[in-house]
C-alpha cells in the first residue's frame with residue numbers, strides 16, 4: 526500500500542531473485558526501515574522478534590524461509606529441520622503451520638534438485654494469493670460498510686473500530702480488517718476508524734495509525750479501554766478485527782483484548798465482524814478457548830515502553846516497578862456467539878461449522894483426511 530508517494534508490500538522477493546525484503550515493523554512509526562533476509566534462520570528470527578508479524582504475513586515469511594533453506598541445502602534433512610524451526614517460532618497463528626505444511630507437502634516428493642525452484646514458485650504464489658484474497662475480503666466487507674452508509678445522511682461519518690493491526694502490514698498487502706476500509710475510503714465514503722492502541726506492543730497506535738495516515742483515512746487512536754464507552758454512546762457503527770485462527774465452529778482467536786471488545790459490542794448491539802483469509806480457518810479444532818495455544822510473550826513488552834524523544838531519539842523506559850511479576854498473554858478467544866459475521870474472500874459467513882464447511886469444502890475435506 527501507499528507509503529508517501531511509493532507503493533510497498535510487507536514482504537517481497539529482492540532483485541537478486543532469491544533473498545527476501547521486508548519492512549522492519551519494530552521500527553515503525555518512527556523509522557521506515559527495510560531489511561534483506563538471506564537465510565531461513567533470518568526468516569525465523571524475523572518472525573520470532575516480530576520484525577514481521579500478522580498471521581498471513583508470518584505465513585508468507587515462513588514460506589519464503591523454506592525457499593531460502595532449500596536454496597542452501599535441498600536435502601530431506603534440511604527440509605524437515607527448517608519446517609521444525611519455523612513452525613516453532615510462534616504458536617497461535619495457524620497461517621504459519623498452513624504455509625509450512627503446504628510447502629513441505631509440495632517439496633517432499635520432489636527430487637532435491639527440483640526443490641529450490643518449486644519452493645520459490647510456491648512461496649511467491651502464496652504471497653500473490655494473499656493479496657487476491659484480501660482484495661476479495663475488501664469487496665465483501667465494503668458491502669457491509671455501504672449498507673451502513675445507506676442508513677446515514679449524505680456525508681455522515683461511518684465509524685469503524687478496530688483492534689491491533691490487521692492492515693496491509695499484517696499481510697502481504699491490503700490487510701484483512703482494513704481492506705474494506707481502504708476500499709470504502711477510496712470510493713469516497715466518509716469513513717473514520719477508532720484505532721485501539723493495543724497494549725502492550727501497540728500495534729494499533731504504531732502500525733494501524735501509521736498505515737491509515739499514509740492512506741489518508743481519518744482515524745483516532747484510543748486507549749484500549751475506551752471502546753465500550755464509545756459503543757454505549759452510539760459512536761461505533763461496526764467493529765472489524767482480524768484474527769490469527771478461526772475454529773471449525775467459528776470461535777475467533779485474535780490479539781489480547783479482542784474478546785472484551787466483542788463483549789462490549791454484544792452488550793450494545795454493535796455488529797462485530799472478523800475479517801479473515803481462508804488459510805486462517807483451522808478445521809482441526811472446534812473449541813477455541815480450550816484448543817488454541819495462546820502465545821505468552823516476554824515480560825519486557827509490558828514492563829517497558831519505547832518511544833521517540835522530542836529531539837528524535839528512540840528511547841525505551843521502564844513503566845512497571847522492578848520486581849513486579851508480569852503476565853503477557855498475546856491472544857484471547859472470542860466465542861462464535863459474540864461474532865456477527867466472518868468476512869472472507871468467499872463472502873460474509875455466519876460463524877458456524879455449516880457455513881464454513883459450505884464455503885470451503887476443499888479445506889474441510891483436507892482436514893478430514
Ligand SMILES: CSC[C@H]1O[C@H](OP(=O)(O)O)[C@H](O)[C@@H]1O
Nearest residue numbers: 578579580691695767768779780
Ligand atoms: C491479519 S491477522 C493480524 C493479527 O495478527 C496480530 O498479531 P501479532 O501482531 O501478534 O502478529 C493480531 O492478532 C492481528 O489481529
